[in-house]
Amino acid sequence: MRELNVNLGERSYPIYIGQGIMEQIGELFAKHGISKGSPMLIVTDSHVEQHHLPNVIRRLEAAGYKITSYTVPFGEQSKSLRVLEDIIAVALQAGLDRKSTVVALGGGVVGDLAGFVAASYMRGVKFIQIPTTILAHDSSVGGKVAVNHPLAKNIIGAFHQPELVLYDTSTLQTLPDRDVRAGLSEMIKHGLIWDANFVAWLEENAEKLVHLDAEALEYGLYEGCRVKTIVVSQDEKEHGLRAILNLGHTIGHALEATAGYNELLHGEAISIGMVGSAKVAVRLGYSEHIYTVTKRILQAFGLPTSLPQHLDTDEIMSAMMHDKKFDEGNIVFIVPTEIGKVEINKNVSAALVREVVEQLKLEV
Numbered sequence: 001m002r003e004l005n006v007n008l009g010e011r012s013y014p015i016y017i018g019q020g021i022m023e024q025i026g027e028l029f030a031k032h033g034i035s036k037g038s039p040m041l042i043v044t045d046s047h048v049e050q051h052h053l054p055n056v057i058r059r060l061e062a063a064g065y066k067i068t069s070y071t072v073p074f075g076e077q078s079k080s081l082r083v084l085e086d087i088i089a090v091a092l093q094a095g096l097d098r099k100s101t102v103v104a105l106g107g108g109v110v111g112d113l114a115g116f117v118a119a120s121y122m123r124g125v126k127f128i129q130i131p132t133t134i135l136a137h138d139s140s141v142g143g144k145v146a147v148n149h150p151l152a153k154n155i156i157g158a159f160h161q162p163e164l165v166l167y168d169t170s171t172l173q174t175l176p177d178r179d180v181r182a183g184l185s186e187m188i189k190h191g192l193i194w195d196a197n198f199v200a201w202l203e204e205n206a207e208k209l210v211h212l213d214a215e216a217l218e219y220g221l222y223e224g225c226r227v228k229t230i231v232v233s234q235d236e237k238e239h240g241l242r243a244i245l246n247l248g249h250t251i252g253h254a255l256e257a258t259a260g261y262n263e264l265l266h267g268e269a270i271s272i273g274m275v276g277s278a279k280v281a282v283r284l285g286y287s288e289h290i291y292t293v294t295k296r297i298l299q300a301f302g303l304p305t306s307l308p309q310h311l312d313t314d315e316i317m318s319a320m321m322h323d324k325k326f327d328e329g330n331i332v333f334i335v336p337t338e339i340g341k342v343e344i345n346k347n348v349s350a351a352l353v354r355e356v357v358e359q360l361k362l363e364v
């Protein structure tokens, strides 16, 4: 089992990564002081329920935990205030109290949603992340929890750190191919913002990763989580550095919202957004190499690099204006300056982003 630590003073927590570590769930929960006296709520989705929920409940009940579970429909549309309210009702009916813990068993959708339940129920209860997608190596770490509004992604949320992250990589073997690739998009992001050697490794190991080679996957997830851990440990609430984790998200989030949260997966939207960021970089005078490598690696993973033509540019730009990535009227744009390095740039004009959005529709 590999272990990382998010260092945030009294809110510090470990990330456990390894194949088959679900077997140790009872011991790990007890080690981190998770109460057996109050009911625990596991939130999952309709796909994860089928594959993994019974095993988790069986093990936790055997360890003496009192479990209630709630399953939301799979997909981004469950990250809504309506579903949040349904879960709060279940928590009340099950008698969850202030010593209870909410557990997210699933991908980023369940993690963000259940995390916001934990942040808001009775003004905050304990929270545990059990990620089951590759993408969730990103979403389960760092404490950003949220639901969407029809006009803007992740706009209703909080920072609420988990007590621990338990990442059993064997759960990933049931992931559909499209979700495997979408999850790897955020792993590529972690390389592009921080570590050129990791980018080179990712490109060399693309085939292994998309085919879920256990060793490559565990290493990639560990490295991705390591980058995230370093960044979050320095800037928990995004006062500065943490914004770099938003590479590709200025355009990506706007695409998700414009497409109604049901056409593009988050990782796919971010992939297109990262090509957009590379194009912005070139327009600002940085090396063309950034664009070439970014596009090549995303294509090696079978990720989309062009923007669906039917999405309206005005709507995309309007969704972008509703996003959180604004500072005193300027777009906060994460610009790659070389492979493995980015800058937080507040001088990228909306006009330039608009041109890049139009060009992304013509990419091949």
Ligand SMILES: NC(=O)c1ccc[n+]([C@@H]2O[C@H](COP(=O)([O-])OP(=O)(O)OC[C@H]3O[C@@H](n4cnc5c(N)ncnc54)[C@H](O)[C@@H]3O)[C@@H](O)[C@H]2O)c1
Pocket: 045, 046, 047, 048, 051, 074, 075, 076, 079, 106, 107, 108, 109, 110, 112, 132, 133, 134, 135, 136, 138, 139, 140, 141, 142, 143, 144, 145, 154, 171, 172, 173, 174, 175, 176, 179, 182, 183, 186, 265, 266, 267
């Ligand atoms: N909080 C953060 O820091 C952060 C970071 C990145 C992304 N996100 C959010 O994460 C979300 C995307 O996460 P995601 O890509 O994991 O999507 P997801 O949670 O919708 O999971 C993807 C699909 O895989 C299914 N699934 C999950 N685990 C499975 C398994 N082991 N076997 C079979 N099927 C499984 C799900 O049911 C779903 O259909 C977005 O809402 C995004 O905004 C948050």
Ligand SMILES: O=C(O)C(=O)C[C@@H](O)[C@H](O)[C@H](O)COP(=O)(O)O
Pocket: 138, 141, 142, 144, 153, 154, 186, 238, 242, 243, 245, 246, 249, 324
């Ligand atoms: O953890 C972060 O910080 C990130 O930016 C990670 C992103 O991958 C993630 O999609 C996050 O939810 C985006 O944050 P937001 O504040 O722009 O909603």
Ligand SMILES: [Zn+2]
Pocket: 138, 186, 249, 266, 270
């Ligand atoms: Zn993301």
